[in-house]
Structures are given as C-alpha cells and as structure tokens.
Amino acid sequence: MSESAPVVHVVDDDASFLTAVSRLLRAAGYTVRAxxxxxxxxxxxxxxxxxxxxxxxxxxLSGLDLQAALTRAGHMLPVIFLSGHGDIPITVQAMRQGAEDFLTKLAPKEELLDAVKRALARDARQRAERARLRELRARFDALTPRERGVLQHVVQGRLNKQIAADLGINERTVKLHRTAITTKLHVRSAAELARLVQEAGVFDERSPTFPKGL
Structure with a gap:
C-alpha cells in the first residue's frame, strides 16, 4: 500500500448536512469524500x-450496517457516528463494535473535529502496527520447515541436546539451525525470540511435526 494523505469519509443522506460537514472539515485542512x-x-x-x-x-444500509460491512471486508477505518437524537442502546452497540465516538448532529463543531483528530491518530497507529506485524511475519516465513521445527522446541525452553534427540539430528546441526533462526529473525536472545514468536502468533495453530533425521 502506498502512503497517502488520510481521507475523512462523510456518509449522510441529508444533503444539506453532508455539505455543511464537508465544508467544515475542508476548512480544517482535511481531504474529504462525501x-x-x-x-x-x-x-x-x-x-x-x-x-x-x-x-x-x-x-x-444504516450506519451500523456500514460499520459491520467494513469489518467483514477487513477495512479497519475508525467510525464516528452522528445522530439526530441520542439513543443509548444504539450508542452502546456502536461503541462495543469499535466506534471511535458517537455524537449528536447538534454537537459543537469542536467536538466533531476533536473526534476526527482522534480517529485519524487511531487509524495511523493501527496501520503502523499492522505493517510491523506483516514485516515480522515475513521474517518467520523466511524460515525453512526444519528451522521452524527447531524454533518451536527452542521457545519451549528445550536444550540443544533435547532438541537433537527429539528431531533425530545431531547437536551441531541444532546449533547451526539456531544460528540461522536468530540471524533471519534479527534477534540476539532467547527472551527476545520468545517475545517475537508470541507477537507474530507463529504457533497459535497446531504446528506440523517432522520426521526424524531430516
């Protein structure tokens, strides 16, 4: 994905309100799509x-339908809801589903602009985290099946001798695999290695077993 300026999307069937909010946001320096x-x-x-x-x-489609459709499509854009009147049950539902804020259409413009600022900051943080996880998982994808097998034993705290016996290979080969793992993953310690494995969710699903002697 190429870097681009953030866009504030305004969705409202009230033409006059849509125009007013769009003008307000553009005056505040935002790129707007209505x-x-x-x-x-x-x-x-x-x-x-x-x-x-x-x-x-x-x-x-209502605002909540839109929010649900974004989630299903994998678009994690923060959503700010506007309503002509306060509705506590719907507000609770929207916030539980991850809405950034819920404002009435009579809310001061400062509240709306503050909500937009927070929503864009949240989106930037989430995108940075997703990019970091993609890069981290790419490192793990560079491991060979055997290296992944050794890695799984390493994060369980097993010694080289134990890993060698379990996998049917000699201890020197285990050491070579461990060196390759730490080099590919850019780590220096077992503690850092365990942390990266947890962050990347590498072994969340049941990992494959390997025949001995490979």
Missing part, C-alpha cells in the same frame, strides 16, 4: 488511511 448512501461509500472504498463519519439512520 457520499449520500452507505452503499455508494462502500462501492468506492479503497484501502487508504482515514476515518468515517456516518449518519446512524439512513435509507438502505
């Missing part, structure tokens, strides 16, 4: 930095 329907917004959405300001009640 849509009058959730379906229109979703059809044109690309994986670019930003956030979403959505009316809660709209014909067709």
């Amino acid at each position: 849509s009058s329907k959730a379906e229109e917004f979703l059809a044109q959405l690309a994986d670019t930095p930003g956030c979403v300001i959505a009316d809660l009640q709209m014909p067709g």
Whole structure:
C-alpha cells in the first residue's frame, strides 16, 4: 500500500448536512469524500488511511450496517457516528463494535473535529502496527520447515541436546539451525525470540511435526 494523505469519509443522506460537514472539515485542512448512501461509500472504498463519519439512520444500509460491512471486508477505518437524537442502546452497540465516538448532529463543531483528530491518530497507529506485524511475519516465513521445527522446541525452553534427540539430528546441526533462526529473525536472545514468536502468533495453530533425521 502506498502512503497517502488520510481521507475523512462523510456518509449522510441529508444533503444539506453532508455539505455543511464537508465544508467544515475542508476548512480544517482535511481531504474529504462525501457520499449520500452507505452503499455508494462502500462501492468506492479503497484501502487508504482515514476515518468515517456516518449518519446512524439512513435509507438502505444504516450506519451500523456500514460499520459491520467494513469489518467483514477487513477495512479497519475508525467510525464516528452522528445522530439526530441520542439513543443509548444504539450508542452502546456502536461503541462495543469499535466506534471511535458517537455524537449528536447538534454537537459543537469542536467536538466533531476533536473526534476526527482522534480517529485519524487511531487509524495511523493501527496501520503502523499492522505493517510491523506483516514485516515480522515475513521474517518467520523466511524460515525453512526444519528451522521452524527447531524454533518451536527452542521457545519451549528445550536444550540443544533435547532438541537433537527429539528431531533425530545431531547437536551441531541444532546449533547451526539456531544460528540461522536468530540471524533471519534479527534477534540476539532467547527472551527476545520468545517475545517475537508470541507477537507474530507463529504457533497459535497446531504446528506440523517432522520426521526424524531430516
């Protein structure tokens, strides 16, 4: 994904309100894309930095429907909901599903701009974390099947002699594999290695076993 300026997406079927919010955001220096329907917004959405300001009640897909569709599509854009009236049960549902904020349309413009600032900062943090995890998992993908097998034993705290016996290889080969693992993963200690394994979720699923002597 190429780096680009964040976009604030405004989705509201009220044309006058959509225009007013868009002007406010542009005046504050934001790039804005306005849509009058959730379906229109979703059809044109690309994986670019930003956030979403959505009316809660709209014909067709509602704001909550839009939020659910983003989640299903793997788009993690923070959502700020706007409503013509406060509705506590819906507010709770929206926040439980990860909404950044829930404001009434009569809220001061400062509150909306503050919510947008927080939403964009959250999106930037989440994108940076996802990029870091992709890079980390790419390091693990560079390991050979045998190195992954040795690694699984290493993070369980087993000694080279024990690993050699379990895998049916000699201890010197285990040492060579461990050196290759630490080099590929850019780590210097077993503690750092264990931390990276946990962060990357390498062995979350049941790992394959290997025949002895390979």
